[in-house]
Every structure is written in structure tokens, then in C-alpha cells.
Amino acid sequence: DAGVIQSPRHEVTEMGQEVTLRCKPISGHNSLFWYRQTMMRGLELLIYFNNNVPIDDSGMPEDRFSAKMPNASFSTLKIQPSEPRDSAVYFCASSSYRGRRSGANVLTFGAGSRLTVL
């Protein structure tokens, strides 16, 4: 398996532009997570999906952020319009969690998308 695949790996854009980050989870995984990592705040959960349905988006900072999962093999995180404070590394992770009785939720992370907004 190629693991969780994210694109682009690096993006530099100007304030006000739209940014779309993409993620392909591991085949067979039913949960997908979007995290943001910064030096100041560490890893923050933005949103997660179970079986393509958004379960918890309380971590999405503002209406400028939106996430979709149209099918089990693809998800996008969109920022429109982007601002310099959105600069961070955005990680997608997937898991095959099926509830507490199946054990702990083990996440497999992608390599991340480093976003710089000028």
C-alpha cells in the first residue's frame, strides 16, 4: 500500500487566493482526519469523517475553511480566501477504527502539505 497520499507537498500562494489540499486515504480505511500543525499550537484536529460523513468539524477555524469527502478514496480541504495566518503544515490521516470494542484508533498520517500564504 502506498499509504496516505497528500498533494501538493508544498504550496506558496498570496493572501486572498483559494487553496485546495487533497488527500487519498489508505484503501479500506473508513475514517479520515484533517490536522493542522504549527509551532505555536502543535497538531490541531480540524475535522474528521466516518464513512465519508463529517462527524466533528468543531476544529475548523472559520467559514473560510471547508472540507469534503465525496467518496471513500478522496477528500479535499479548501481555504477561501487564504490569509497569512493559515500558513502551516496540513496533515491528512486515515484509520480503520470501528468503535472502542475494536481497540484503539490508530492513525496513519500522510507526509503533509506545507502551505505558505504571503
Next chain:
Amino acid sequence: TQLLEQSPQFLSIQEGENLTVYCNSSSVFSSLQWYRQEPGEGPVLLVTVVTGGEVKKLKRLTFQFGDARKDSSLHITAAQPGDTGLYLCAGASRQTSGSRLTFGEGTQLTVNP
């Protein structure tokens, strides 16, 4: 919001030394995981602990879950340069049926040859 505090934030040691990293919270977790992250990569799972008082060993790494399931520690014996990285603890909440993980801010470890 459940918080996980890690200490120390930064640790720089010489090869061969021992070290301990701590992860503390006021909340009870159904399970706790440790991940290691290297530059330019995502975090990679090292271990999961689920039972209070549980101890797991992974070669030179020893992980312990507190009896009350509110804290954990990671001990590395005879550290090597290959141990360098960001160590993250992550807790699963009972309230969210264990699916949501909260991460600590991490301990950046540098092992100098």
C-alpha cells in the same frame, strides 16, 4: 477541551544517555498513543497503551500508562542519533467513543553523536 501537556518541550542529549518524556492531563483517556515525527514527514505510531499501569517495551523504549489513565511516560535507554525526532502523545476520549485523538504539543528530542 481535553489538554495533553508534554514535558520537556525540548531535549538535547549526548548519545548513550537515558531520558524520560512525560505526558500529563487532568482528563481520563480510554487509550493513549505515542508517535514519532521526523522532519518533512507525518507522525508514525510507536505504541498504544490502553490499561492503567500498563508498561510496554519497544527495544530501548519503555512506555508506561498511569494507573488513573491520565498520564504517560516514555523512557529511552542509551539514546542514539536515530532517536532524534518530535515525540507526540495522543489521547482518545471516552466521550467521543474513542475516535477523536487529542495530541500534545510534543517533545523535540535531539541526540548528538
